[in-house]
Amino acid sequence: MNILQSIRSFVSTVNAGSIAGGAKLLGVSAAAVSQNIARLEHHLGVRLLHRTTRSLALTERGALYFEQVRQLERDLERARQLVAGPQHAPAGRLRVASTAAFARHVLAPMLPALRQRYPQLEIELLCTDRAVQHAQESVDVSLRIEAQLEDGLVARCIAQVPMVICAAPDYLAQRGMPQGADDLKYHDCLLLRYPVDGRCLPWNFMRNGVRFQPELGKAMVSDDIDALATMAAAGAGIARLAAYVVQPYLQRGELQPLFVSDPGSTTQALPEPLRIYLCVADRRDFTPKVRAFMAHLLERLPPEWRLAEPDALPTSAPVSVEVGQPDMASDGQAGVDGALTSWARVT
Structure with a gap:
């Protein structure tokens, strides 16, 4: 046997x-x-x-x-990958979990190129908004938003994705343009219900470096961000959408952005960006296949999503996670190697 x-x-x-x-x-x-x-x-x-x-x-x-x-299977795979070392191409099954929208709009388009580069990889992408369990579900690496971070994970913020408050031109023609975040309570807002705890995610704004959550006029709720985008484009109300979801709607003129940044304003309230965290269960999980995935992802993130400051985590964050800008060297793998020292465990 x-x-x-x-x-x-x-x-x-x-x-x-x-x-x-x-x-x-x-x-x-x-x-x-x-x-x-x-x-x-x-x-x-x-x-x-x-x-x-x-x-x-x-x-x-x-x-x-x-x-x-x-843990035996994972430890054996770690040992095999470590012994293989950098002289061998990454191989074996790579199981990646991600929030559904980020997986659909960001990861799915870029993963085929990773597979072409490393044909010995067998890539599995889990698209889910629940908090996956790395060990129990044999997940190598996960992409999460701040609300999904859990104690024990080793995590790093790799991107700040712009959040766009937007509505269809027809809706704005009928209801008028909100002049500020405080006006949102008078409008039909389309809210995202988070599946982990069932609550509607608040709309975080920043004013003079301070986070606040304005009162919203709740009109429609969904647990799928793409459904909210479709509703907004149909004139149902105002939505808060990540850049990777809303961009096609903006290009087609189906949605119009609100609260656009005014360089001359010092008191303007702007939507807080969405922080994306790359997580592993343990520092030993930085195997060659995981490092290859990280390098591939970091190379392809839009420059405007990269963190401007190494201490960009807000002081109100409920977890202790070190956040920094990855070393975006011309060699993606070298960039990952330089970034590994600043990962931190969620507590």
């Missing part, structure tokens, strides 16, 4: 929640995974899983065993 192969089958099945899901993660048949788990149970002399035609659950001893071996 190949004990490591059997353990991988067991761990992948538990992570996926089914034998079929575990088989998909490993790229083998469900029958092979089932046989490997059966051999492992026979080898240990205990039942690890309660299996029926419709459900799968850990036994008490299975749960104990899983806690001991769950």
